[in-house]
Amino acid sequence: MKDTFDIIENPAPTSHLWKQWKNLVDTEGWTSDDNSVTGLVPSLKTTRSVWAVTKTPERNLVGSVVWNEYDDICWLGFYLLSPEYRGKGIGSVIWARAMSRIRKDLVLALRGVVKMAPKYKSQDTPVDGALLENYRMSSKDFDDAMKSYKTLELTQKCVRELSGDEWQKFLKYDQSVTSRDRHEFLETYYKKLDYTIGFTFYDTKGNIVGVISAVPTGHREKNFFKIAPLFADSDDIAFHAMKVLSNVMLEKHPNATLIFHLVDTPEGSFTVLHKFFKALNLTAGISGITLYSDAYPPKGDLEKVYIPFNNSCHFDY
DSSP states (O other): OGGGEEEEEOOOTTOHHHHHHHHHHHHHTOTTSOHHHHHHGGGOTTEEEEEEEESSTTOOEEEEEEEEEETTEEEEEEEEEOGGGTTSSHHHHHHHHHHHHSOTTSEEEEEEOGGGHHHHHTTTOOEEEEEEEEEEEEHHHHHHHHTTSOOOSOEEEEGGGOOHHHHHHHHHHHHHHHSSOOHHHHHIIIIIOTTOEEEEEEOTTSOEEEEEEEEEESSGGGOEEEEEEEEESSHHHHHHHHHHHHHHHHHHOTTOEEEEEEEOOSSTTHHHHHHHHHHTTOOOEEEEEEEESSOOOOOSOGGGEEEOOOBTTBOOO
């Protein structure tokens, strides 16, 4: 089988392989890795990759292992093969090559579908992490659900429109919540992607007390939007932020399906929204389970994290 493909590493961001990769990711339905991820990963300085490609003149995608190395973690976000090449041992070949390239001082983390977890745990990532669940609602149902929640006396601003000083405060707030310096990623996510919707909220003293955003995910014609992140200083502020966003999504994307990815850890504020969605008689879908090569305690102020970013560009929990 090796005679039918070549292995290459780190193709240029302009390579046709990345377009084929994005199409395959969207077709797989991995909605946690939204369009900002598939748009940004090819050009991020933190991105590393190993690919199997055909030996034809077209050099098309056979399979890939794509990961990002930042802080003290290697987040392996994309291990996939084109459907016609599955079950032929190609995945094991490119996986082994990728493992040989990953820095050994980093904790390796990945999110796998539950049925594949035993295989991953038997190899390089034996430590269990959080389960990632998702709830789905239409824009209209979300807006209806938020009508009964009170509106607070908070000032809101579109993140894209923040001034220089406001932006610096925004970055400090994000770092205070996540314990990560993500300024380069956030600059691109909020200011350079024309489809990101984001709001930040201020109390009467001008202090940031919350942020919420939405971004398309999957094939655009499906009209899916991932709601993430939601950081807030209290439950009331979190629900206020969701109410504001619900109005915007109903106005701008009335036919959209909104997807909320929540982790199942008992720490912090994650359980608040689990209770909210279950009270609406919604059943959670399973997006995957996080696995690690070694213990990796949660970082940041979990009391303020209601919905994490949790994408490959910047993993949270």
